[in-house]
Amino acid sequence: MSRSSARRAQVEPLPALAAVAVVCLAVGAYGAVRLDVLPESENGAPAEQVLVDAVDAATADGDVVVDPSRLESQAVTPRGYAVAVTVTASGREWTAGASNPPSGAATASRPVPIRTRSGRVVPGRFVVEVWA
Numbered sequence: 001m002s003r004s005s006a007r008r009a010q011v012e013p014l015p016a017l018a019a020v021a022v023v024c025l026a027v028g029a030y031g032a033v034r035l036d037v038l039p040e041s042e043n044g045a046p047a048e049q050v051l052v053d054a055v056d057a058a059t060a061d062g063d064v065v066v067d068p069s070r071l072e073s074q075a076v077t078p079r080g081y082a083v084a085v086t087v088t089a090s091g092r093e094w095t096a097g098a099s100n101p102p103s104g105a106a107t108a109s110r111p112v113p114i115r116t117r118s119g120r121v122v123p124g125r126f127v128v129e130v131w132a
Contacts, residue, residue, distance in 0.1 A: 014104025045130035047108035089124025
């Protein structure tokens with residue numbers, strides 16, 4: 001083995017620390033710009049938490065499959081807000097809660113498995129809209 005191979009692929013500590021600092025600053029700047037670009041809901045409604053609670057309420061104990069017959073909006077509606085819950089799968093739609101949400105309503109959604117009839121599970125989408 002030659003002497004030059006012992007120093008191959010080594011970097012001095014100061015340039016390595018500088019490179020790490022530059023990467024951290026770049027990621028921080030990207031995050032700050034990204035926050036300014038994302039639209040905010042008009043009323044700051046807790047849509048993500050309502051989504052989690054609504055999916056939990058629509059599933060049987062310990063199950064991960066949503067049963068549309070278990071849709072409830074009153075059980076997951078925070079005080080001072082209105083909630084509309086919509087589940088879609090295989091061209092069908094189930095709704096619960098308030099109708100005609102305003103255009104500024106906070107919205108959260110996620111894909112979920114949905115039981116359309118006994119023994120049949122299909123991919124679908126669970127959507128909640130929350131407004132004051």
